[in-house]
Amino acid sequence: MLKFNLDSIILNKSYNNKLSPIISSIKIIPSNLKTKKKNIAKIWRNFINSKREAFISLLDDIGINFTDLEKRTCFYCGNKIDFIDFFYLNSSLGIGKVVEIWQNIMIQFYCNKCSEK
Numbered sequence: 001m002l003k004f005n006l007d008s009i010i011l012n013k014s015y016n017n018k019l020s021p022i023i024s025s026i027k028i029i030p031s032n033l034k035t036k037k038k039n040i041a042k043i044w045r046n047f048i049n050s051k052r053e054a055f056i057s058l059l060d061d062i063g064i065n066f067t068d069l070e071k072r073t074c075f076y077c078g079n080k081i082d083f084i085d086f087f088y089l090n091s092s093l094g095i096g097k098v099v100e101i102w103q104n105i106m107i108q109f110y111c112n113k114c115s116e117k
Contacts, residue, residue: 077114081111087102
């Protein structure tokens with residue numbers, strides 16, 4: 001693993017020659033990123049399906065208390081919407097973004113049954 005001090009790179013122009021090959025070797029194209037996001041979402045879905053309790057424990061380990069997550073209900077029919085199911089469908093956004101959306105009281109959600117209508 002390559003380690004460097006960013007302040008030294010900015011202040012010392014001799015590092016610029018070393019930095020260029022590093023930057024030019026990184027190639028992220030939209031299709032590549034889309035594929036990676038799909039693969040990450042697939043991993044999350046497999047994990048949630050096979051180890052639901054472990055997912056709750058993982059949330060606690062990273063500082064997200066599952067029991068403290070605001071309870072949400074379907075805007076249309078009033079049925080309970082579970083955070084894990086919401087994350088399952090939106091895992092490609094990343095756990096931080098999904099929690100941010102879930103906690104936003106300005107956003108209303110529909111359950112799976114009502115969203116199919």
